[in-house]
Amino acid sequence: MREHHVRSADGTRVLAWQSGSDGPVVLLCPGLGTIPEAWPALLLPDSGVRVLSWYHRGTLGTDRPADESRITLDDHVADALAVLADAGVDRCVVMGWSMGVMVATELATRHPEKVSGLLLAAGVPGDLFGAMLGVLGVPRPVGRALGLGFAKLMGGISPLVDLVLHNVPVNRVTATLLQHSGFMLPGASDPDEVAKAVRRFVGQDADWYVRLALAVADVPQRDLTGVGVPVTVLAGRYDVLADPEQAVAAVACLPHARTRVVPTSHFIPLEAPGVVVEELAELVRRVAAVERARSDTLTRGSRPRA
Template identity: 65%
Template sequence: MHEHDVTSSDGTRIRGWRTDHPGPPVLLCPGLGTMPEVWPALLLPSAGVRVLSWYHRGTMGSERPKDPSRIELADHVADALAVMDAAGIRRCVVMGWSVGVMVAAELARRHPERVSGLLFTAGVPGDLFGAMLSSFGIPSVVRRAITLGGTHALRALSPLVDAILHRVPVNTLTATIAQHSGLMLPGADTQVIASVLERFLQHDWRWYFTLALAVGSVPARELHGITCPVTVLAGKYDVLASPDKATKPVAMLPQARVRIVPTSHFLPLEAPDAVIEELLLLLRRVRAVERARELARPPARDPIDALIPPPLTYGSRLRS
């Protein structure tokens, strides 16, 4: 995995990362404040793809925008395009996890010519806070009030959150506790969990919750009009994006496939093989669709044909 800097459309310096393995390019829209280690199988040569991604504004080496309001969904889409443009990628499969699903979906809505396929992993394309806690049967209005209010409270208490989380010792015991917390389930490699936690807990938590509130204000999105192949991977025990909320937006799409696996929200860590299986299947579906469209396209007219006048008919000769 290699890191590099790209410049987004508003001049913000974004820290990108990529793998250099052979295979088709895939743009990964990350979960909020997450790092490559979250995708252990995707980083291996055996994944068969070349991954491009980035760190969100103000995290992990990416610059905070000079205008602090430039952290809306459209700004994250601009960062995704900057990563693609810097790599010379005109069109590719785009995948996302958690908040990254919102970015991937918005990229496909605004720039369908850049997206050949979509893989949504444990996320929703809009109404982030309304999707949380759905599996508990709490009414949506109450859920949204609880999760939105809780995020505002955590942002206000961020100095205390920093003081606690920055001092949490990260080791096998910490990782094991996290895997039994309810937000995460056992199944992932404990050492990988520890590696992820070590970096994740060091965030500036006031900025982190500011980012979350900015994207959380995006309402539910309709995905009508998206015609590329779409795959949804949902975690059966996900309390942040329950399967019904994750799958409903794609229910009417003509090219949608849904798979539910027995994981929490941290599906990329707990079911890495399922991620690779569905990604490779999506790539095959994309190739089939692109090939079918190519065959259905009428043959291109030779430009020289436009210079040859149509043959004259008997009537046209008389009129002339």
């Protein structure tokens, strides 16, 4: 994996990363504050794709913007465009996980020429907090209120949160406990892989993390009717952060969407890494077929009539 800085539209220095694998390019819109280790299967040489991604503003090596209000959905989309431009990629498959689903679908809606396909994992295209606790039968307005209230509470006591998280040992034992907590479930990943994914995550600034989350809290549900590329949705059956029913319903209007509900929590990349690779490979094949058909149609249309 290689990391390097790129400049976003407002001048913010964003730390981008890319895998060393060969294959079609895939842009990964990350979950909030997550790291490459959260996607162990995509970092392997045989993943079949070359992944481009970045770290969110103010986290893990990416600078905070000079204007600290520049952490809206617009700014995340601008960072995605900067990563693509730096890599010289005009169009590719785009993935999103958790909050990254909002970024991926917004990119596809605003810049359809950049997106050839979408894989949306454990997330919804809008109303981020409204998707919380739905799997437990909590009504959407109540789930939203509880989610927002919890986030604001964490922001209010962020020094205490930092004191705890920055000093908790992250090892195989604590990773195993986390996997059996209900928030995360035992899955295909070894506890050591989970520990790698968690270790840098818990070292972040809790106050800034909450500010990032709250900055996209008012983004409403998005209508994806106009998305005209192949789409795959992966939803976790036991996901308390992104209701699987809402995730699937978001693409019900798309005749070309494929949905798959897997027996995981919110952490699909860690608990079902094989499914991620499998579904991504299938999506890449679907996209290639659509792109060939589109190219053939354009070629036929450009031929002079007899």
